[in-house]
Amino acid sequence: MDDQTGPAPLQTGPAPSPGAAGSSAEHDQALLAQVRADLDAVDAALARLEEGTYGRCATCGEPIGDERLAVEPTTLHCAQHAAGPGL
Numbered sequence: 636m637d638d639q640t641g642p643a644p645l646q647t648g649p650a651p652s653p654g655a656a657g658s659s660a661e662h663d664q665a666l667l668a669q670v671r672a673d674l675d676a677v678d679a680a681l682a683r684l685e686e687g688t689y690g691r692c693a694t695c696g697e698p699i700g701d702e703r704l705a706v707e708p709t710t711l712h713c714a715q716h717a718a719g720p721g722l
C-alpha cells in the first residue's frame with residue numbers, strides 16, 4: 636500500500652514567467668529581421684533611383700512629394716495609396 640496523502644507536484648522549481656527572464660537571442664533575432672527589412676527597402680529605393688522611378692508612387696505613378704520622402708525615404712507609395720486600406 637502506498638501512503639501518498641496527496642498528488643505530488645510535477646514541477647520541482649519555480650516556473651519561469653514568460654517575458655520576465657527575457658531571451659536576448661530572440662530579441663536579437665527580431666532586431667535582425669527589422670534591420671534586414673530596412674536594408675531591403677533601401678536597396679529597392681536605390682534601384683528605383685537608378686531607374687529614375689524613385690519618388691513616384693508604385694500604384695498611381697504620381698510624385699510622392701518631398702515632405703513624405705523626407706519622413707520616409709524608402710516609401711513606395713504616395714500618402715493616398717500608402718494609407719489606403721486593402722489596396
Ligand SMILES: [Zn+2]
Nearest residue numbers: 692695713716
Ligand atoms: Zn499613389
